[in-house]
Amino acid sequence: MEWIVLDDFPDTGPFRGRDGTLRFWKTWSDSFADFYAQADAYVEAGDSVIVMTRMVGRGKDSGVAVDTPVFAMVSTVRDRAVVRMEMFETKEAALGAVGLPSDTPFESF
Numbered sequence: 001m002e003w004i005v006l007d008d009f010p011d012t013g014p015f016r017g018r019d020g021t022l023r024f025w026k027t028w029s030d031s032f033a034d035f036y037a038q039a040d041a042y043v044e045a046g047d048s049v050i051v052m053t054r055m056v057g058r059g060k061d062s063g064v065a066v067d068t069p070v071f072a073m074v075s076t077v078r079d080r081a082v083v084r085m086e087m088f089e090t091k092e093a094a095l096g097a098v099g100l101p102s103d104t105p106f107e108s109f
Helices: 017-031 091-097
Strands: 002-004 032-045 048-059 065-067 071-078 081-088
Touching (some): 002 017, 017 032, 017 048, 071 091, 081 091
Antiparallel strands (some): 048 065, 048 071, 071 081
16 A cells, blocks of 8 residues: 655655555544544546545644645555555546546545
8 A cells, every 4th residue: 555645744655555554644643633534526437536535623732623625535446455545636636647537527425
C-alpha cells in the first residue's frame, strides 16, 4: 500500500505499507478530536475508484472546527486489496489520472 497525499498536508510522506498507513491516520488522529473522513460521491474506473472526500474534526488543542474542502481520493485495487491511494485537489484531476473524461458522472453514497 502506498499513499500519495496533497502537498499542503502536515506530513507529505512517503506512506508505504501497513506502517505508513497507520502513520498517515495517526497524523490526523493526533491533531484532531472527533475526526472523520466524509465520503460524498464515487465513480469506478477499471481497477480504481475515485471518492470525493473531506476531512472533518476539531483541533485537540485549539478546539477549532475543521472541515476541509472536498478533494478526490483515487484508490487502486489489485486482488481485492487497496495497493495505492492518491489524493487530488480536484475531481477533474482525478478523472484525468484514471483516463476518464471530465464530465463523468459520480454516484452518491
